[in-house]
Amino acid sequence: MLEIKDLTIRYGNFLAVNGVSLKIGQGQITALIGPNGAGKSSIVRAIGGLNSFESGQVSFLNENLSSIKPHLRIVKGLSIVPEGRGLFPRMSVEENLMMGAYSLQNTTLFQDLMDRNFALFPILKERRHQLVGTMSGGQQQMVAVAVGLMSDPKLCIFDEPSLGLAPIVIEQIGEALISLKKQDLTVFLVEQNASLTTKVADQIYVLSAGEVKFHDTPANLMNNKEVLETFLSA
Numbered sequence: 001m002l003e004i005k006d007l008t009i010r011y012g013n014f015l016a017v018n019g020v021s022l023k024i025g026q027g028q029i030t031a032l033i034g035p036n037g038a039g040k041s042s043i044v045r046a047i048g049g050l051n052s053f054e055s056g057q058v059s060f061l062n063e064n065l066s067s068i069k070p071h072l073r074i075v076k077g078l079s080i081v082p083e084g085r086g087l088f089p090r091m092s093v094e095e096n097l098m099m100g101a102y103s104l105q106n107t108t109l110f111q112d113l114m115d116r117n118f119a120l121f122p123i124l125k126e127r128r129h130q131l132v133g134t135m136s137g138g139q140q141q142m143v144a145v146a147v148g149l150m151s152d153p154k155l156c157i158f159d160e161p162s163l164g165l166a167p168i169v170i171e172q173i174g175e176a177l178i179s180l181k182k183q184d185l186t187v188f189l190v191e192q193n194a195s196l197t198t199k200v201a202d203q204i205y206v207l208s209a210g211e212v213k214f215h216d217t218p219a220n221l222m223n224n225k226e227v228l229e230t231f232l233s234a
């Protein structure tokens with residue numbers, strides 16, 4: 001569904017991403033894991049068109065994204081839930097969800113998307129009039145996931161959804177991702193948390209110092225002590 005070929009990103013002289021290639025298969029959960037500063041968010045921003053890159057190619061549904069402006073990528077079915085969630089704290093849950101739907105072409109889908117989100121996270125229905133800034137971190141992350149789904153994406157990218165959350169909430173986010181996959185959403189999960197990714201992903205890329213060091217199934221990653229110890233300090 002999405003393919004990155006030989007992507008290189010520099011900030012000044014600093015090489016943040018060095019020749020990364022990866023494929024996100026339709027209907028799968030593909031994970032990218034790596035430590036702090038590995039270059040994960042740089043890759044996510046490049047996919048979204050928010051980072052320029054030195055060389056390489058990103059294609060989505062067999063179309064090169066280079067000529068497609070960021071806001072039109074959303075219309076094509078590419079949604080990103082950014083690191084730090086990107087919510088409007090002084091707006092209610094419902095208002096944040098409406099913001100997520102701004103690019104929706106088929107507005108008759110709006111209510112259906114709201115209902116699907118409330119079925120995924122029932123607490124959001126109860127709290128739909130609450131200001132997002134007054135909610136717990138876990139609930140805010142649920143809002144962020146829900147906002148990302150309001151554009152009715154084919155592929156949704158989640159940048160570190162587990163950051164700062166309690167294990168029980170991380171588990172709920174993981175269950176939500178599995179349920180979204182069952183509803184035919186393709187997921188790209190970007191994480192530092194190896195335990196979440198190995199539970200939900202179909203394939204995992206390990207990124208360190210801007211390079212892909214390993215690519216295989218979660219089971220094979222768990223059996224590879226060397227990769228775990230060298231790159232994931234597990």
Ligand SMILES: Nc1ncnc2c1ncn2[C@@H]1O[C@H](COP(=O)(O)OP(=O)(O)OP(=O)(O)O)[C@@H](O)[C@H]1O
Pocket residue numbers: 011014016034035036037038039040041042043083192
């Ligand atoms: N705008 C920028 N200008 C300069 N350097 C940057 C910029 N953005 C990121 N970097 C550097 O590039 C490297 C990769 O950053 P990036 O945010 O992509 O990593 P990450 O894997 O997402 O890390 P984290 O897990 O902490 O979110 C880091 O060393 C970071 O300091």
Ligand SMILES: [Mg+2]
Pocket residue numbers: 040041042083159160
């Ligand atoms: Mg990051």
